Amino acid sequence: MGEWFADEEFWTAYAPLLFDERRWSETPMVVDGIEKLTGLASGERSCKSVLDLCCGPGRHVLEFARRGYRVCGVDSTKPYLQAARESAAAEGLSVELVCEDARRFSRPGSFDLAVNLFTSFGYFDDPADDALMVRRLYENLAPDGALVMEMAGKETAARDFTEGEWFERDGKLVMTEFSVVGAWEGLRNRWIMVDGDRRVDRSWVQRLYAATELKILLLQAGFRTVRVYGSFEGTPYDSQARSLVTIGIK
16 A cells, blocks of 8 residues: 555545635735745845646746745646646746655755745654655755745644544545544544545544644755744744744755
8 A cells, every 4th residue: 555645536536625715815924924034035045946846736836936936846647637737827926836745855055945835744654764854845945945834833733633523624524533643743633525426535644743842853954044933923832822834054
């Protein structure tokens, strides 16, 4: 059996829920925040090329391209890349889209900014693969390049934990179950979608990182400075944090 995230049926079935209208509408604000937190908005840092590792259907790829950046989106889910390709063509945007495993995509020194967003981290069974992915991000950045990672941190996951829920959307019944793995090392997920006669039932474990753990991972990869925030507005990573936003400078 292959790695759970290589299951294209899962990603295709859940795409309308994961990437609904609200997600798409908030994308410009996310990119605004990235530009401010990395010093691009103020002119403190210059940037021509952007890498979006685990880009999904291209929400951020498209927004960066609209702003004039040269963008490369990398994902292992072919239907998502095709959707991004079609969206870019419809807008007349020039973007590069690559189907590749995040652990293997390698273009040393090619990007001024790299992003890994929407909790697209901690998927691998072996934590050494998480470290490898961070090293790839570091290697792919040009000197003084910036990395932005955004995910549910261990602290926010524990604060907001629920054992599951069920809801209906667009005629589909969705049920979720969650349980803690170890001492909050990760979350065991089970998602079930029933759409008429079709049932998509998948389970997986996602590793969680505390802010200090992720900071250490980036420093060990070679990043010279690492900053942590609780939102793209630059608020503190405290009890009110919405997510774990981490900025690493090469």
